[in-house]
Amino acid sequence: xxxxxxxxxxxxxxxxxxxxxxxxxxxxxxxxxxxxxxxxxxxxxxxxxxxxxxxxxxxxxxxxxxxxxxxxxxxxxxxxxxxxxxxxxxxxxxxxxxxxxxxxxxxxxxxxxxxxxxxxxxxxxxxxxxxxxxxxxxxxxxxxxxxxxxxxxxxxxxxxxxxxxxxxxxxxxxxxxxxxxxxxxxxxxxx
DNA sequence: TGCCTGATCGGCT
DNA sequence: GCCGATCAGGCAC
Numbered sequence: 001x002x003x004x005x006x007x008x009x010x011x012x013x014x015x016x017x018x019x020x021x022x023x024x025x026x027x028x029x030x031x032x033x034x035x036x037x038x039x040x041x042x043x044x045x046x047x048x049x050x051x052x053x054x055x056x057x058x059x060x061x062x063x064x065x066x067x068x069x070x071x072x073x074x075x076x077x078x079x080x081x082x083x084x085x086x087x088x089x090x091x092x093x094x095x096x097x098x099x100x101x102x103x104x105x106x107x108x109x110x111x112x113x114x115x116x117x118x119x120x121x122x123x124x125x126x127x128x129x130x131x132x133x134x135x136x137x138x139x140x141x142x143x144x145x146x147x148x149x150x151x152x153x154x155x156x157x158x159x160x161x162x163x164x165x166x167x168x169x170x171x172x173x174x175x176x177x178x179x180x181x182x183x184x185x186x187x188x189x190x191x
Numbered sequence: 192t193g194c195c196t197g198a199t200c201g202g203c204t
Numbered sequence: 205g206c207c208g209a210t211c212a213g214g215c216a217c
Contacts, residue, residue: 059202
């Protein structure tokens with residue numbers, strides 16, 4: 001079952017935690033890649049200078065200001081993409097970065113990315129974009145109606161199995177505990 | 192296993 | 205011009 005609109009329009013921290021354990025699905029000519037979300041980060045509208053939307057709307061971050069339930073894909077470091085799920089209400093400028101997933105069908109992924117260790121296929125925000133063939137083409141897609149990319153219900157993670165800690169790779173607001181991951185899952189980007 | 196660095200370019204000041 | 209929500213490879217230990 002695809003997640004409904006009402007899943008995404010809740011507050012960002014709730015969405016970030018609830019996305020853990022859900023399946024990110026991506027249609028390819030080889031079949032649908034399915035991967036369990038194991039690590040997320042919340043980016044907030046207020047008091048969060050690390051958030052792209054913090055300094056107001058620009059052409060790049062405009063999708064973040066739409067109503068929750070669409071994708072926000074951006075280009076970073078001249079080489080890579082990161083995939084976000086826009087959350088909460090229209091005008092808020094909030095999103096959840098998907099930092100790591102656990103691949104459920106490696107065979108299809110290997111058309112797009114190969115590594116010596118399966119563990120390294122999708123344990124980082126840009127690694128999972130490479131593995132699932134997510135690029136700027138998938139920016140601002142409706143996750144409820146699109147058949148290209150969507151998220152389905154799967155397991156719910158128990159509260160005790162969710163680790164809350166600080167975000168990775170940012171230089172501002174490094175003290176905020178807005179990163180969430182599934183305890184003991186080997187596909188998490190960094191323990 | 193872990194730290195350090197170069198690659199690379201779009202977005203924004 | 206400068207910097208970034210990153211990654212892979214090299215080298216030291």
